[in-house]
Amino acid sequence: MTRVVLVEDHDMVAEAIGQALERAGIDVIARASTVAAALAEAECGRPDVVLLDRRLPDGDGTALIGRFVEAGAKVLVLTGEATASVAARVAEAGGSGLMLKSARLDDLVEAVRKVAAGEVVFDPRLLAGVLDRLTGRVGIAGSTLTARERETLSLLADGAGPEQISTRLGVARNTARNHVQHVLDKLGARSQLEAVSIARREGLLD
Incomplete structure (x- = not known):
């Protein structure tokens, strides 16, 4: 609960x-x-x-x-x-x-x-x-996203949450949450919204 x-x-x-x-x-x-x-x-x-x-x-x-x-x-x-x-x-x-x-x-x-x-x-x-407002943050030089983390980032940009990401990627919900957290950690973001903003600024999203 x-x-x-x-x-x-x-x-x-x-x-x-x-x-x-x-x-x-x-x-x-x-x-x-x-x-x-x-x-x-x-x-x-x-x-x-x-x-x-x-x-x-x-x-x-x-x-x-x-x-x-x-x-x-x-x-x-x-x-x-x-x-x-x-x-x-x-x-x-x-x-x-x-x-x-x-x-x-x-x-x-x-x-x-x-x-x-x-x-x-x-x-x-x-x-x-x-x-x-968020695009003024420091860049992400040196961060390395795996292919699965890039998929996760793309889904975040589409507005998906962990449950939807779990379904789309065919993984357990906890695994999806781990992917999301890894994306945030590597981008130096404190929220999913900020991660998407940084990724757009750095050209990580198509």
Whole structure:
């Protein structure tokens, strides 16, 4: 079962989201309403996903993305402001996606599932701006991708997640996840979206 730490300072919003996740079989192991509490819950609870409000009473939630990622969690940010700049900051920090608070609860639940499975979830209208922002990163001189890793990279560029990659390559899901992680490691990327951006900049995608 997917384990989630829900970080939201508005009680009614947190309650609605928490109930939707629980109904879908997603375990909300903790709730937090501040930056400090969120970090403590994530480090102690070891969640799969941190569903993170961007604006919290004691700071900007996106500033903690790197800490959550270091603790082994994927991060899906919730915000009322959907701009390419905000989405890019989330991606640059290693976040796995950004959802509007106005999104349907069913869509939010599905986004959590996708992020837990290793996919990235950004509004398609924001992707161009995110990729433009990420292309300024350092190059990948010396990285060597195997033929299978190049196949994996191509599938990532098509928007596939580990489950789809597993099916397309005819390998176990864990093997597909390993291929994805190897691609990220070799490209020096912190997310699948960033890996695709770097690969496009370096001419690794047709």
